[in-house]
Amino acid sequence: MYEGKTKIVEDLGDEVLLHFKDDITAGDGAKHDVLENKGSICAEVTARLMKMLSEKGVYNMFLEFVPPKKIRARKLKMLPLEVIVRFKKAGSFVRRYGGTEGEDLPQPLVEFTYKSDALHDPLMCVEHLEVLGITSREVAKKVMDEAVKTATILKEFFQGHGYELWDIKFEYGLDKDGNVCLGDEISPDTMRLRKSGEIFDKDVYRRDLGDPMERYKVVLELCRSISL
Known part of the structure; x- marks a missing residue:
């Protein structure tokens, strides 16, 4: 497929x-x-x-x-978007707007980016989504609400294990009935997760800080507290 x-x-x-x-x-x-x-x-x-x-x-x-x-x-009809929820300033946010890595934001911030490597995932506002025919304002609002709710649940889960969730990227689609549904994945590939200055996410790979799989394995062990 x-x-x-x-x-x-x-x-x-x-x-x-x-x-x-x-x-x-x-x-x-x-x-x-x-x-x-x-x-x-x-x-x-x-x-x-x-x-x-x-x-x-x-x-x-x-x-x-x-x-x-x-x-x-x-099976979902995926929206061509990355939906980022930020609790702290980091990564591209700092490059665009300044500030200090790890600095708290006053409230959770949702950003939309257009999912395109060729265009380098440009930022989009809700009006972009409407004008370009990606989705409606109503669906965008539902996605934003769901993203903040979901990120907050995950933040609380990791806090319970002594870790800080700085930000996380989600992808959403519509099911056969048109309902907004979280898709893709949730993993160290899609979040910034820190503990006492140590990195437990893909920034280990981005910054050549060693073997990322050693940190990914730690995250997996945390998640094994959840039964399948």
Whole structure:
């Protein structure tokens, strides 16, 4: 059905099967490596976190974890957007607006970016989404509300283990009935997660700070507190 940088999506009719690859990328795909067990770690972290979110009332794609690196999921018509929820200043936010890495924002901030490596994922406002025919203002508002709710649940989960969730990227789609549904993945690839100055996310890879899989394994062990 579709192969991206880090996943293969297999069509099962009314459902899909997501195969998580061992590939890791950064810089719109300019940096690329294959790391052993990366796919299985990200698949299991995604499965466990989405299972927890389902139990807390967050509608998402997750149906079943198929070890070691597959997830059976709802088929969605994905919006070509990355939806970022920021609790602290970091990454591209600091490059655009200044400030200090790790500085608190006064409230959760939602950013839309257009999902395009060729265009370097440009920022979009709700009016862009309407004018370009990506989605309606009503759907955009629903996505924003769901993103903040979901990110807050995840922030509280990691806080309970002594970690800080700085920001997180979501992707959303519409199910067969037109309902907004969380898709793609939730893993160290899609968040900034810190503890006492240590990095437990893809910034380890972006910044060449060592073996990212050692930190990803720590996140997986945290998530194994959630039963499947």
